[in-house]
Each structure stands twice: as C-alpha cells, then as structure tokens.
Amino acid sequence: MKKKNNEAAPGAVPGLFGELPAPVPPKKSGPLAFSYSKMSLYEECPLKYKLKYIDKIKEEPKFYFAFGNSIHTALEFLYSVKAPPFPSLEETLEAFRQDWNRKSYLEKGYRTPQKAEDDYQKGLVMLKAYYEHNRAGFKPPFLVEYSTDVEVDGLLVRTISDRIEHLGGGEIEIIDYKTGKDVKRQPLQLYMYQKISELDPRLKEKIAETYGQRVSAVKIRRLLYYHVPTLKEYAFERADDREIGSFWERVLGVAESIRGLKFDPTPGERQCAWCDYKSLCPHFFGGTPPPAEPLQPAAARNLAALVDRYGQLKEKLDDLQAQLLEAGESIGRAARDGGEYAGSQYTAQVKKNSKWEFRDREAVINVLNKFGLYQKALTLTLTGIAGVLDSADLPDEARKKLLEQAVKKTGYDIKIVKKEGLI
Ligand code: SF4
Incomplete structure (x- = not known):
C-alpha cells in the first residue's frame, strides 16, 4: 500500500523541513562502498555521513573544492601524455580556464563574482609558477588520476591517486596535490593509499603494460604531498605493518557501525560549524541548540552575579583602553x-x-x-x-x-x- 505523505516512517527523526528519512540500510548484498573520505566523515559525525552518503542530500557547494578541482583538472591535462612533447603553458592554462567556466560563481560556492575572479587569477598564477618550476623535469608519468576499487574484507574501497610514478621493480610513489592553505600529514589517508594500492591487481598489470616488467608485488615507497601554492613537496615514507594493522582494525570498526546503522549525531564545535545539515539535525532543531535544562535557583543567582561582574569589568576595560x-x-x-x-x-x-x-x-x-x-x-x-x-x-x-x-x-x-x- 502506498504510504501517505504525512505518515511518519518508523525510526524517522523530526527536522526543519519535515521528518528525516528513517535509516536506509546499505545494500546487504555485496560489499560496502568505502573510501578514506567516507571514513573520515563518519568519524566526524555519523549522522552527517548518513545524510550525505545514504540519504544522498546534497551539501552546499564549497568554493575551495571548486578551486582545487580546477587546479587538479589542469594538472591532469598537463600530465596526460604518453610521450613528449608536453602541453604548452598556454594550453595548460586553457584547460584550467575551461574547467573554471563550466560553472557560475554561485554554482562554485562563491558569494560574489569578484571573489571568484580573484581565485581564478590566483589559479592562473599558481599554475604558471608550477609549470615554470617543473618544466625542466617533465617526464611522462606512470598513471594520472588513477581511480580504483579494491574488494577486501567485505568492503569495496575506492582510492583516487592524482599521479603515480613507477620507481622500478614494482615500487611506486603516489603524488597528491594540495591546494589549500597548508599541508597537514594525514596518516589515515596515507595508510589507505598504502593498503589499497598494494592489494590492487590492476597496478601490476599496468606496470607490465607500460614498462614490460612482470612484478610479483607492488610496494609503495613513499607518498608525496605537493603543495601547489608554495611549490613545496612533503614526502612521507611507507607505514610499517603494525601501523597498517591497527589502521585496518579502525576501518573495519567504522564499517561495522555503518552496517549496524549507528548514525547518532556527535555534535562538536568544529564539525557543526561547517555542517550544511543543521536544519535536519535533531541536535540543532532548525539551527538553534535545544533549550538548556533550567538551572537550580542558587546556581541561577550565582550565574547572574557573574554575568554582572563580567559586564562591569568589560566596561572598565573598554574605558581604560580608550584612555x-x-x-x-x-x-x-x-x-x-x-x-x-x-x-x-x-x-x-x-x-x-x-x-x-x-x-x-x-x-x-x-x-x-x-x-x-x-x-x-x-x-x-x-x-x-x-x-x-x-x-x-x-x-x-x-x-x-x-x-x-x-x-x-x-x-x-x-x-x-x-x-x-x-x-
Ligand atoms: S550539525 Fe553537527 S551533529 Fe548535526 S549532523 Fe551536522 S555535524 Fe552532526
């Protein structure tokens, strides 16, 4: 029977725009689709994970993702060559331009056309500097924007590598472009690359196809974060078995919680500040935190006295500063x-x-x-x-x-x- 629109589904949660859908279990059959970003989002807040990946409710576009994506697209274009010559600087900038113009400034998440224009100019300068800095060392890479799905322990794990270089004998280096303000070492991302790349059978085939070498195993030698705004490289060596082992336990723990439909919100200043789902989050009830429990009379008097004292001190301080x-x-x-x-x-x-x-x-x-x-x-x-x-x-x-x-x-x-x- 067709369910009426205003009928609450079992397990539904009230939200500003009506009830939230009840948890939809991830498909039972087949492995659970997984990735580093899914894991980190779940660990940040399970409800946010559910709203994004299971209910598929879109987030607001973020300008910093739009900017990073266009830089990545231009670099992908630059390195997508099997043999020299490489695209010229102007062709590389054109690839950036074309990707940038695919969306309006609002679709990219900018508030004003001027902000978008500033970032566009910044992107051109960044790519120009990258090109000049690296042009002497351009050589055809092993793989560019390599996306793979590897099935392991009931998970289908996706990794996307910006660029992979083959160092010989099955040893590889993964290059990850960063376009934000700074580069933080992200051990979990690194462990995920290592674990999945070394299990990926396609990589061995690709080494054989590209270099005519049959290797018995693929091994990550290092991961390189390339910070495009400053042209600096940050290299991280492979993790040891113990680190990978405990990381994998953590992955399996997250996967088990997702399968067990554990999607309670875990509010916190950092994750909630940037969350687009506040209006759907029971913790916020439409953007406002739930009312606090009423205070006991003595505690209320104490708090009132503190508020007055704070106000008086602040007034004195402002007056002293002006003097x-x-x-x-x-x-x-x-x-x-x-x-x-x-x-x-x-x-x-x-x-x-x-x-x-x-x-x-x-x-x-x-x-x-x-x-x-x-x-x-x-x-x-x-x-x-x-x-x-x-x-x-x-x-x-x-x-x-x-x-x-x-x-x-x-x-x-x-x-x-x-x-x-x-x-
Ligand atoms: S507002 Fe905070 S608690 Fe609610 S879904 Fe977003 S991150 Fe989670």
Missing part, C-alpha cells in the same frame, strides 16, 4: 619626533613610525595580480604587501596603482619604564 589610546596619542603629538620623557613615576621612550594601511584589500589583490606580484604576496600579510610597495624594484605603474589604495599613517611606539625605587 590609554588617548594618552598615547597625546604623548605622540607632544613628543613630535620622539625621544625620552620623564614623569614623576615613569619614563616614556617614544619612537615615531609610519605605516601603510590599505583601504580596499580586493583592489590591492587585483593590482598584485596584474603585475605578477601575487605569488610574492600569497604568503604575505598586509605588512608584507606594504613591503612589496616599499621595494626598490617595483614597477612605477604598479607602485602608482598600489598607492591609490594606500594611506600612510603616522604612529608612535611608546615604551614605559617605571622609575627605580618606586613601588
């Missing part, structure tokens, strides 16, 4: 070019300085892009951008454009020393 700022500015104005001045209890050493401030950060980034200075500024703070402005080799046109965005402010460093003998 301190005003006194410092008055000393600076009176001291003009700096020097040492004594009061009855303290001595002030005053140094005059001047610094650049920038009105419009995005406009500054555009100027840096236009003059090929962005790579320099990628790791720089605003202080660093001011350093670019002050550098002697800056083209006049770039200096003029940057100065349109800059204001030079005079400030004072004041060091206070208490006079000796005073308590």
Whole structure:
C-alpha cells in the first residue's frame, strides 16, 4: 500500500523541513562502498555521513573544492601524455580556464563574482609558477588520476591517486596535490593509499603494460604531498605493518557501525560549524541548540552575579583602553619626533613610525595580480604587501596603482619604564 505523505516512517527523526528519512540500510548484498573520505566523515559525525552518503542530500557547494578541482583538472591535462612533447603553458592554462567556466560563481560556492575572479587569477598564477618550476623535469608519468576499487574484507574501497610514478621493480610513489592553505600529514589517508594500492591487481598489470616488467608485488615507497601554492613537496615514507594493522582494525570498526546503522549525531564545535545539515539535525532543531535544562535557583543567582561582574569589568576595560589610546596619542603629538620623557613615576621612550594601511584589500589583490606580484604576496600579510610597495624594484605603474589604495599613517611606539625605587 502506498504510504501517505504525512505518515511518519518508523525510526524517522523530526527536522526543519519535515521528518528525516528513517535509516536506509546499505545494500546487504555485496560489499560496502568505502573510501578514506567516507571514513573520515563518519568519524566526524555519523549522522552527517548518513545524510550525505545514504540519504544522498546534497551539501552546499564549497568554493575551495571548486578551486582545487580546477587546479587538479589542469594538472591532469598537463600530465596526460604518453610521450613528449608536453602541453604548452598556454594550453595548460586553457584547460584550467575551461574547467573554471563550466560553472557560475554561485554554482562554485562563491558569494560574489569578484571573489571568484580573484581565485581564478590566483589559479592562473599558481599554475604558471608550477609549470615554470617543473618544466625542466617533465617526464611522462606512470598513471594520472588513477581511480580504483579494491574488494577486501567485505568492503569495496575506492582510492583516487592524482599521479603515480613507477620507481622500478614494482615500487611506486603516489603524488597528491594540495591546494589549500597548508599541508597537514594525514596518516589515515596515507595508510589507505598504502593498503589499497598494494592489494590492487590492476597496478601490476599496468606496470607490465607500460614498462614490460612482470612484478610479483607492488610496494609503495613513499607518498608525496605537493603543495601547489608554495611549490613545496612533503614526502612521507611507507607505514610499517603494525601501523597498517591497527589502521585496518579502525576501518573495519567504522564499517561495522555503518552496517549496524549507528548514525547518532556527535555534535562538536568544529564539525557543526561547517555542517550544511543543521536544519535536519535533531541536535540543532532548525539551527538553534535545544533549550538548556533550567538551572537550580542558587546556581541561577550565582550565574547572574557573574554575568554582572563580567559586564562591569568589560566596561572598565573598554574605558581604560580608550584612555590609554588617548594618552598615547597625546604623548605622540607632544613628543613630535620622539625621544625620552620623564614623569614623576615613569619614563616614556617614544619612537615615531609610519605605516601603510590599505583601504580596499580586493583592489590591492587585483593590482598584485596584474603585475605578477601575487605569488610574492600569497604568503604575505598586509605588512608584507606594504613591503612589496616599499621595494626598490617595483614597477612605477604598479607602485602608482598600489598607492591609490594606500594611506600612510603616522604612529608612535611608546615604551614605559617605571622609575627605580618606586613601588
Ligand atoms: S550539525 Fe553537527 S551533529 Fe548535526 S549532523 Fe551536522 S555535524 Fe552532526
């Protein structure tokens, strides 16, 4: 019989947009589809895993994934050659451009077209720098964007390797491009690559096809994280059997929990802050945490007194900070070019300085892009951008454009020393 729309399914959970579907068991027959990202999502929050992979509710697009994907696509294009010549820089940038233009800025997860344009320019600069840095060593790789599914212990585990190099005798190196701010060693990802690659029968066949070598086993020698924004490589050696053994126990534990339909939410500041499923999460009831248990009267009075004390201290602190700022500015104005001045209890050493401030950060980034200075500024703070402005080799046109965005402010460093003998 057809179920009515408003009829609750057994095990359903209330959410902002109506009830959540009751857990749909992963297909009993056949192995459980698994991967490193599925495992890490389950460990972050089992409910998030269920909403994404079992209920297949789409998350909001994330601009950093869109950016990383387009960089990966361009590098895949660059290395997809069986024999030289390699694509030119312009062809590689064109591959990036085409992938980038497949989606609108909103579809990529950007809030404004300007932000998307900034990242697009950043991508071009990054790829150009990558190409120039590596062009002398370009050689046809063993495999690019190699995706494989390996069945082991009732799981069908998928890994996707950005690039694989064969080092000879069945030994391989896996290269993983990173495009985020920094590179963190992710041991679980590394263990997953090692475990699955060494069980993958297709790799042996591919070595035979490509190099005419019959190898009895494939062995990972190392994993290389290549951080494209800084052109730095981070190499990690293979894990030992003990590490892989305990990692695999952990994998099987997660798989068992998924099969046992254990999908309770595990709220936490980090995972909930970036979770798109808050409106479906019973912990949040539509984005607001459930009301707290009422406090006992004594605890409520204690808390009220603390709130007032905190408020009074904060007011005093704000007032003191404003007074301190005003006194410092008055000393600076009176001291003009700096020097040492004594009061009855303290001595002030005053140094005059001047610094650049920038009105419009995005406009500054555009100027840096236009003059090929962005790579320099990628790791720089605003202080660093001011350093670019002050550098002697800056083209006049770039200096003029940057100065349109800059204001030079005079400030004072004041060091206070208490006079000796005073308590
Ligand atoms: S909001 Fe937090 S607890 Fe709820 S599903 Fe998302 S991550 Fe899990």
